[in-house]
Amino acid sequence: MNSSFSQKLFRTFGQKRFYYRPWIKIENVRPTPLWKPITFAIGIGSATFYAAQYLDKRKQPSVWNSRSLIDRTSNRSVIFSIIGINVGIFALWRIPAFHRSLEKYAVMNPTFINLPSMVVSAFSHQSGWHLLFNMAAFYSFAPAILDVFGTNQFMAFYTSSILFSNLASLLHHRLRFGVKAHPGSLGASGAVYAIAAATAYFFPNASVSIIFLPFIPIKIGVALLGLMAFDTWGLVSKGFAKYTFFDHAAHLGGGIFGWLYAKYGYSTYNRSIRPRSPPPARPSFSKVISF
Numbered sequence: 589m590n591s592s593f594s595q596k597l598f599r600t601f602g603q604k605r606f607y608y609r610p611w612i613k614i615e616n617v618r619p620t621p622l623w624k625p626i627t628f629a630i631g632i633g634s635a636t637f638y639a640a641q642y643l644d645k646r647k648q649p650s651v652w653n654s655r656s657l658i659d660r661t662s663n664r665s666v667i668f669s670i671i672g673i674n675v676g677i678f679a680l681w682r683i684p685a686f687h688r689s690l691e692k693y694a695v696m697n698p699t700f701i702n703l704p705s706m707v708v709s710a711f712s713h714q715s716g717w718h719l720l721f722n723m724a725a726f727y728s729f730a731p732a733i734l735d736v737f738g739t740n741q742f743m744a745f746y747t748s749s750i751l752f753s754n755l756a757s758l759l760h761h762r763l764r765f766g767v768k769a770h771p772g773s774l775g776a777s778g779a780v781y782a783i784a785a786a787t788a789y790f791f792p793n794a795s796v797s798i799i800f801l802p803f804i805p806i807k808i809g810v811a812l813l814g815l816m817a818f819d820t821w822g823l824v825s826k827g828f829a830k831y832t833f834f835d836h837a838a839h840l841g842g843g844i845f846g847w848l849y850a851k852y853g854y855s856t857y858n859r860s861i862r863p864r865s866p867p868p869a870r871p872s873f874s875k876v877i878s879f
Contacts, residue, residue, distance in 0.1 A: 619699050619700060619767040620699070620700055620701040622758075622759070622762060624701065624703065625701050625703065625706060625754075625755060625758060626755065628703045628706060628751075629706065629751040629752065629754075629755045632707070632747070632751060633744075633747065633748040633751050633752070636743065636744040636747045636748060637741075637744045637748070637857070639740075639744070640740035640741050640743065640744040640857075641740075641857065641860055641861060643740045644738065644740050644741065644861045645861050662739055663731065663734045663735065663739065664731075666734060666739055666742065666743070667726075667727065667730050667731060667734065670711075670726070670730075670746070671723050671726065671727065673711050674711050674712075674713060674719060674722070674723060674776060675719070675723075677690070677694060677708075677711050677712045677713070678712075678713045678714075678716070678719050681712075681713075681714050690712065692705070693705050693708050694708050694709055694711070694712035694774060695709055695712065695772040695773070695774045696709040696754055696757070696758065696772055696773055696774065697772040698757060698758040698761035698762060698772070698773075699761070699762075699767055701758065706750070706751055706754045706755070707747065707750055707751065709754065709772075709773065709774040709775070710750040710753075710754070710774075710775065710776050710778065710779055711776065712774040712775065713774065713775055713776075714774065718775055722775060722776040722777055722780055723776075725780045725784065726776060726779075726780050726783065728796075729780070729783045729784050729787045730742075730783055732787055732790070732791065733745075733783050733786050733787055733790070736786075736790055736854075737854070741854075741857055745782070745786075745849060745853075746779055746782075746783070748845070748849075749778065749779045749781075749782030749783070749842050749845050749846060749849075750776075750778065750779045752778075752782075752841055752842065752845040753777075753778025753779060753781065753782065753838040753839070753841040753842035753845065754773075754778065754838060754841075755841065756778075756837050756838060756840065756841025756842075756844075757773055757778070757835050757837045757838040757841065759837075760823070760837035761837070773835040773838060775835070777834070777835065777838060777839055777842070778835070778838035778839060778841060778842035779842055780842070781815075781816075781838075781839050781840075781842035781843040781846060782842040782843065782845050782846030782849070783846060784808070784812055784843070784846065785812060785842070785843045785844075785845075785846030785847040785850065786846045786847070786849065786850040787808060788808045788809045788812045788847070789846075789847055789850035789851060790850060791808065792807075792808070792809060793807075794807075794808040795807060795808065796808045796811050812843065815839070815843075816839070816840060816843050819834070819836040819839040819840050819843075820836070820840065822834060822836040823836040823837060823840065
């Protein structure tokens with residue numbers, strides 16, 4: 589995507605969603621080798637789970653057998669803290685003095701990869717609508733999964749879902765486009781997909797409402813498959829890819845990670861500390877999905 593077209597999109601949609609770092613001369617910079625982001629993602633993801641296991645093993649047995657008011661308060665604090673970080677970075681995008689730092693650390697460029705951006709970019713939104721949709725979906729589904737996982741496992745899961753979805757995005761771009769310069773990506777959608785997929789696994793009878801069809805309840809599994817089918821089409825369709833602003837590879841990577849972790853990772857994690865059964869499926873669970 590050339591610079592003039594990017595500027596046209598910025599004027600039209602109110603955000604420079606795709607761009608290159610303007611202070612880098614592309615021809616003088618060597619693309620980041622893939623082993624670096626792969627090692628970074630595996631290393632940081634593994635470290636978060638080891639840390640979560642260590643903290644959970646230190647809990648007293650009585651903690652596992654009850655849900656106290658303190659636990660519920662702590663869960664709400666986690667949810668609002670993550671939303672607060674996203675809102676804070678969104679506010680920084682409104683201040684021109686921070687643009688250079690944000691473009692370096694809060695946007696993941698799949699060719700010239702700044703490793704911290706693989707995490708920070710998932711808390712970064714330039715568009716108000718992008719932030720609103722992602723945080724509405726996060727607030728809808730995260731509390732249920734936080735109740736299932738507990739705070740420590742949830743934070744490890746959320747961090748790893750960010751890394752896995754961004755890794756899927758950059759691998760797709762490298763395999764499809766090679767090492768030529770390509771637009772960067774940002775936003776929490778990949779991690780939100782992971783949470784939605786985990787929700788679909790633990791609460792298969794849950795019903796949700798798509799934001800464009802608020803009065804029609806849909807099984808969460810059907811809604812998730814529909815969204816992932818849309819992303820698959822966006823990924824393989826060359827014509828559609830010219831007009832979409834979505835990082836379809838990150839969405840699919842997040843959804844796949846969330847489902848696989850809920851099916852296999854959750855039980856493995858809990859066997860390493862203390863086996864816990866997930867809560868029974870809720871008979872009704874109406875929330876709004878926004879991506």
